[in-house]
Amino acid sequence: MYKILKAEKLAEKIYLMDVEAPRVAKACQPGEFVIVMMDEKGERIPLTICDFNREQGSVTIVFQSVGAGTEKMANLKAGDYFADVVGPLGNPSEFVKEDLEEVKKKKYLFVAGGVGTAPVYPQVRWMREHGIDVDVIIGAKTKNLLILEDKLKEQAGNLYVTTDDGSYERKGMVTEVIKDLVVNQGKKYDVCVAIGPMIMMKFVCLLTKDLNLPTVVSLNPIMVDGTGMCGACRVTVGGEVKFACVDGPEFDGHLVNFDEAMKRQQMYKSEEGRAQLKLQEGDTHHGGCGMCGGDN
Amino acid sequence: MDVLKKVPVREQDPKVRATNFEEVCLGYNEEEAMAEATRCIKCKNPKCVAGCPVAIDIPGFIKEVEKGNHAEAARVIAKSSALPAVCGRVCPQESQCEGKCIRGIKGEPVSIGKLERFVADWARENGIVPEKPEKTNGKKVAVIGSGPSGLTCAGDLAKLGYEVTIFEALHEPGGVLTYGIPEFRLPKERVVQPEIDNVRKLGVTIETNVVIGKSVTIDELLDEEGFQAVFIGSGAGLPMFMGIPGENANGVFSANEYLTRSNLMKAFRDDYDTPIVAGKKVAVVGGGNVAMDAARTALRLGAEVHVVYRRSEAELPARVEEVHHAKEEGIIFDLLTNPLEIFVNDNGWVTGMKCIRMELGEPDASGRRRPIEIEGSEFVIDVDTVIMSLGTSPNPLISATTKGLDINKRKCIIAEESTGKTSKDGVYAGGDAVTGAATVILAMEAGRAGARGIDEYLSGQ
Numbered sequence: 001m002y003k004i005l006k007a008e009k010l011a012e013k014i015y016l017m018d019v020e021a022p023r024v025a026k027a028c029q030p031g032e033f034v035i036v037m038m039d040e041k042g043e044r045i046p047l048t049i050c051d052f053n054r055e056q057g058s059v060t061i062v063f064q065s066v067g068a069g070t071e072k073m074a075n076l077k078a079g080d081y082f083a084d085v086v087g088p089l090g091n092p093s094e095f096v097k098e099d100l101e102e103v104k105k106k107k108y109l110f111v112a113g114g115v116g117t118a119p120v121y122p123q124v125r126w127m128r129e130h131g132i133d134v135d136v137i138i139g140a141k142t143k144n145l146l147i148l149e150d151k152l153k154e155q156a157g158n159l160y161v162t163t164d165d166g167s168y169e170r171k172g173m174v175t176e177v178i179k180d181l182v183v184n185q186g187k188k189y190d191v192c193v194a195i196g197p198m199i200m201m202k203f204v205c206l207l208t209k210d211l212n213l214p215t216v217v218s219l220n221p222i223m224v225d226g227t228g229m230c231g232a233c234r235v236t237v238g239g240e241v242k243f244a245c246v247d248g249p250e251f252d253g254h255l256v257n258f259d260e261a262m263k264r265q266q267m268y269k270s271e272e273g274r275a276q277l278k279l280q281e282g283d284t285h286h287g288g289c290g291m292c293g294g295d296n
Numbered sequence: 297m298d299v300l301k302k303v304p305v306r307e308q309d310p311k312v313r314a315t316n317f318e319e320v321c322l323g324y325n326e327e328e329a330m331a332e333a334t335r336c337i338k339c340k341n342p343k344c345v346a347g348c349p350v351a352i353d354i355p356g357f358i359k360e361v362e363k364g365n366h367a368e369a370a371r372v373i374a375k376s377s378a379l380p381a382v383c384g385r386v387c388p389q390e391s392q393c394e395g396k397c398i399r400g401i402k403g404e405p406v407s408i409g410k411l412e413r414f415v416a417d418w419a420r421e422n423g424i425v426p427e428k429p430e431k432t433n434g435k436k437v438a439v440i441g442s443g444p445s446g447l448t449c450a451g452d453l454a455k456l457g458y459e460v461t462i463f464e465a466l467h468e469p470g471g472v473l474t475y476g477i478p479e480f481r482l483p484k485e486r487v488v489q490p491e492i493d494n495v496r497k498l499g500v501t502i503e504t505n506v507v508i509g510k511s512v513t514i515d516e517l518l519d520e521e522g523f524q525a526v527f528i529g530s531g532a533g534l535p536m537f538m539g540i541p542g543e544n545a546n547g548v549f550s551a552n553e554y555l556t557r558s559n560l561m562k563a564f565r566d567d568y569d570t571p572i573v574a575g576k577k578v579a580v581v582g583g584g585n586v587a588m589d590a591a592r593t594a595l596r597l598g599a600e601v602h603v604v605y606r607r608s609e610a611e612l613p614a615r616v617e618e619v620h621h622a623k624e625e626g627i628i629f630d631l632l633t634n635p636l637e638i639f640v641n642d643n644g645w646v647t648g649m650k651c652i653r654m655e656l657g658e659p660d661a662s663g664r665r666r667p668i669e670i671e672g673s674e675f676v677i678d679v680d681t682v683i684m685s686l687g688t689s690p691n692p693l694i695s696a697t698t699k700g701l702d703i704n705k706r707k708c709i710i711a712e713e714s715t716g717k718t719s720k721d722g723v724y725a726g727g728d729a730v731t732g733a734a735t736v737i738l739a740m741e742a743g744r745a746g747a748r749g750i751d752e753y754l755s756g757q
Binding site: 023086235 | 465466467475504505506507510511512533534535537539543544546547549550552553556557561562567568569570571573643644691693
């Protein structure tokens with residue numbers, strides 16, 4: 001059992017939790033992820049690690065409640081437990097393994113979208129700890145969905161915030177900020193790290209390809225075990241099939257087949273939606289989900 | 297009673313069982329077991345024992361069953377096997393003990409597997425548990441993986457007095473017994489969990505959710521956590537795909553994924569959250585035991601199921617009993633057929649699979665006749681789900697993170713067969729991690745060898 005030390009609602013449907021997981025906290029690096037299970041009957045849910053505290057033996061996870069599983073998870077409070085937390089899984093970000101002097105020579109641009117801001121945070125924090133100033137763009141649909149702005153402000157060199165509806169700071173998509181920085185302001189970047197919804201990463205990559213800016217993306221596809229066993233997370237990268245859990249989760253964004261990845265992400269949407277319906281209706285549920293037999 | 301024939305074993309009716317996940321084979325009751333036991337002629341030089349990878353004293357335990365001393369029979373088996381209720385169900389007895397049985401020359405061999413199962417089930421139902429050694433020798437051994445080889449190795453070492461901790465990557469122990477083999481062949485709560493509990497009762501600790509190579513490395517276990525030896529029984533978990541067009545479509549799964557969803561995550565039950573695509577018409581590609589398990593799972597979830605295999609029935613690697621059960625339940629076998637391409641609609645879902653007919657040519661390296669495509673024989677199977685069951689290979693996570701651990705070109709760990717000794721001092725390995733995908737009982741044999749090797753190594757220190 002893994003105790004929840006802190007539970008906080010960051011924004012509409014977005015939650016942050018500090019969870020006791022000493023082995024993960026000791027070993028984890030920016031870029032890696034965990035899999036959590038709320039209880040014995042829950043799903044195995046992959047979540048990127050937002051932060052970690054090696055002394056306290058805890059990791060911070062951030063998730064958006066999108067399906068039946070995460071909806072239930074959102075109700076957990078400090079003092080409650082996750083049945084299972086396993087990790088760290090996947091590979092650390094490329095720069096963690098690179099020669100530090102080489103990393104210091106490069107100018108990094110981080111692009112975070114929505115709940116994808118969470119996995120960007122430990123990477124930016126790592127940069128700050130190693131004395132590297134990086135630029136960070138956070139994009140959110142609207143002001144109420146913006147997360148971790150203050151935490152990132154502490155760690156970033158320049159922070160740019162944009163909202164799709166213009167309810168806060170700049171108005172527009174993250175791609176417009178990238179264009180503004182690179183084309184209008186003439187900023188030079190050597191590496192872009194973009195993490196967010198699949199559709200955002202796709203459009204960032206289309207743009208950075210034009211700008212000739214190498215771009216790393218972090219994929220969070222459907223997974224079961226997270227250790228290379230099931231192949232549910234397979235993605236096509238540069239024409240080759242890769243498993244996001246053991247070969248990723250970070251890949252060269254210019255080589256990822258996003259269209260296929262987006263279709264694969266939809267796979268259980270109908271099943272998930274059905275489970276959601278059942279959950280919301282509770283005892284009054286009597287059909288419509290296609291699973292309970294109430295339709296017959 | 298016809299002495300040339302086995303006492304028949306009761307099974308669930310095929311029509312009924314095709315719609316549920318209850319165990320197919322119901323096993324012998326006491327009367328049936330004692331009757332079957334009389335068929336054993338107690339050979340002086342028993343060939344069956346030689347045919348058993350862990351050399352169970354087969355005539356010895358059968359003699360006790362015949363007399364009604366089932367507790368004693370359980371003790372005889374326990375000397376050689378930690379997982380008799382599992383082995384009685386999933387061992388390929390026809391090619392091992394029963395394949396060597398003298399009775400089998402003129403008639404049917406003694407039903408050794410069903411007798412082993414009877415004894416193990418009887419022992420469990422009557423509360424017989426293994427005895428924990430009085431005190432430990434204070435030496436710590438880490439076992440990686442809680443599948444058949446890890447459980448066997450851990451059990452043997454615990455009996456010798458070692459303090460053993462098993463590290464398991466998933467949230468439930470058991471390895472392939474838990475995530476791979478379906479409920480209808482190997483019930484989890486009734487059979488697998490009690491056998492794992494028996495290993496725990498010997499004093500073994502099981503720590504779940506630890507991915508060796510990620511959460512902690514073997515070098516850290518040896519240098520920082522005080523373990524004096526390590527046994528790697530991490531299995532062969534990476535699924536293979538064919539590399540044909542359309543294979544990443546929605547509705548194409550590895551058998552590992554499909555079975556893990558159903559067995560480990562219990563997606564077949566409404567009260568568990570994990571979803572599974574049931575499919576209306578499913579093709580399972582491959583002919584091994586795992587393919588049969590996936591096919592019969594899909595059938596129980598309500599699909600019409602085709603097993604697509606490129607050779608003929610004679611070459612099917614699955615056990616005869618599994619193929620027989622699958623056919624009885626209504627699985628359709630499309631033999632001498634090989635997939636070429638999976639058709640995909642605009643939303644990314646499978647709409648069909650293009651196949652080609654095959655014929656058998658000369659024997660290949662495996663000794664089986666090589667399948668050759670028949671030109672111009674392409675045709676399309678109308679399916680919405682495809683399950684690839686083409687075998688698995690060892691996970692490189694451990695070998696890639698352990699200094700000085702040699703692997704071969706198939707990514708299998710190189711280890712001595714009789715001791716499990718690897719190229720790294722204090723590190724032993726066995727089971728599918730060494731051999732590539734094989735059987736439960738061979739993994740158990742390797743776990744036993746590893747325990748012997750580790751005991752020799754640590755006794756000398």
